[in-house]
Amino acid sequence: MKFSHIFKASTCATLASVFAVSLPLAMTAAQAETFTKREFQNKDRCFEVRKVGALIEFNTRGIKLRSASRSWQGNMQMNGARVVNKHHDPVFIQTKRTLEEQHTTLIPVGC
Incomplete structure (x- = not known):
């Protein structure tokens, strides 16, 4: 079944833009996770x-x-002396x- 039969055309365009935006976010989410923490140095x-x-x-x-x-x-002066x-x-x-x-x-x- 196609999306166009279930949703209106404007809804399909919105879903397509959401997938297009979330695709790069999903790619970056696969990289290292970062977090912040408070500690004394x-x-x-x-x-x-x-x-x-x-x-x-x-x-x-x-x-x-x-x-x-x-x-x-x-x-x-002495004869035979050693010097x-x-x-x-x-x-x-x-x-x-x-x-x-x-x-x-x-x-x-x-x-």
Whole structure:
């Protein structure tokens, strides 16, 4: 049986427009369902505190006090004596220089 026999022409046109409008809605309804919900959110941020020491460079040849040298050791006046031409190492004062200051760093962790 046809719709035109049961309903008037204007009713058929209205039903056709309802189906045309509901068809895209039915297609979107097949997608994911969404909903809203009230909840409390934790907006706190937690960190681990880590202290970092200063980075210091040490220079073992900082300030020179005395150059390398040689000296004679023993009695050269005595016949058959043993003498040594002794080597003396250079002498330096160690210096240090700070490359990076000490600081505290915060590392993000879960609460």
